[in-house]
Amino acid sequence: MNIVPLIGLKSIEFGDSKEKANMLFGVPDLVENELGQDGVSSEIWEFKSKGLKLYFDPDLEFRLWEISITSETVQLNNVTLIGLNETELLNNFPSLALEVNDGVFKEYVDSSQELVFFLRNNIVERIDLSPNLDDYLNKFGVVGN
Numbered sequence: 001m002n003i004v005p006l007i008g009l010k011s012i013e014f015g016d017s018k019e020k021a022n023m024l025f026g027v028p029d030l031v032e033n034e035l036g037q038d039g040v041s042s043e044i045w046e047f048k049s050k051g052l053k054l055y056f057d058p059d060l061e062f063r064l065w066e067i068s069i070t071s072e073t074v075q076l077n078n079v080t081l082i083g084l085n086e087t088e089l090l091n092n093f094p095s096l097a098l099e100v101n102d103g104v105f106k107e108y109v110d111s112s113q114e115l116v117f118f119l120r121n122n123i124v125e126r127i128d129l130s131p132n133l134d135d136y137l138n139k140f141g142v143v144g145n
Contacts, residue, residue: 003076005113006132008067014131015140016064021054060140067129086122
């Protein structure tokens with residue numbers, strides 16, 4: 001599984017439909033907030049065995065707008081990310097900025113690439129990817145026009 005910053009993954013891109021996700025990954029193990037029933041949050045599809053969560057925006061025809069990955073196979077620039085220690089992460093991605101540090105959990109952010117690395121006890125456990133919000137809204141935000 002390869003991250004393509006600001007685009008998504010090599011296999012699925014921001015703005016893609018739930019139908020495409022279903023075709024690529026099959027039926028999710030868990031669906032949270034189905035059809036955006038809470039009126040606020042995304043519909044979230046979780047594929048536990050794939051270490052993947054896909055977030056679909058109910059306000060924009062349920063287009064993919066965020067991806068959360070815990071898969072040990074995920075790579076960025078040919079670097080396997082999950083399991084890296086903090087030093088290895090920063091050696092590979094020196095532009096990361098530390099945004100959260102509570103002693104156990106840390107979050108490193110690459111704002112220009114819309115990537116967030118979540119560490120627990122100095123080990124990367126999850127990566128969240130997002131599109132550039134302005135570009136995403138310009139492309140998908142005006143529905144029906």
